[in-house]
Amino acid sequence: MPEAIRLPPQPDTCELCGRQTPLTRHHLIPKSLHDKPYVQKRFGRTERITATLWICRPCHSHIHATFTEKELALVYNNRERLMEDERIRLFVEWLSRKPAGFVPKR
Numbered sequence: 001m002p003e004a005i006r007l008p009p010q011p012d013t014c015e016l017c018g019r020q021t022p023l024t025r026h027h028l029i030p031k032s033l034h035d036k037p038y039v040q041k042r043f044g045r046t047e048r049i050t051a052t053l054w055i056c057r058p059c060h061s062h063i064h065a066t067f068t069e070k071e072l073a074l075v076y077n078n079r080e081r082l083m084e085d086e087r088i089r090l091f092v093e094w095l096s097r098k099p100a101g102f103v104p105k106r
Contacts, residue, residue: 005049014056015079016088017096023054028077030069039073053079058104062091 013020028051033039039048055063066087067076076082083089095104 005046007050008052008054010054014059015053016055016059016082016092019056019096019098019100021056021100024057024060026053026055026060026063028052028079029073033069033073036073042074043077051077056095058095058102059092063088 007025010023010025014023029039029043029048034048043051063072063076063082066085076085083092095102098104
């Protein structure tokens with residue numbers, strides 16, 4: 001029987017903006033692409049499942065509004081790569097100065 005895969009524990013704050021607010025799990029390699037050959041060639045099963053970030057809903061929504069799922073899987077598949085993109089970095093810096101309950105208008 002295969003060993004159970006353990007997901008990273010949930011932190012107290014968003015792993016991008018650092019605010020203490022309800023968090024969602026962001027799959028750095030989108031689950032919808034886990035069965036695609038180009039994803040399976042690059043990432044093992046454990047990595048596909050465990051590569052996640054705990055982030056607030058505004059950060060999560062901004063990521064998915066900025067990138068396609070394919071871009072997320074192939075380019076922006078870790079925190080460092082996400083934060084290298086100016087659109088994400090500037091949003092996260094701005095949001096980090098807002099109170100915990102603040103939700104930006106779209």
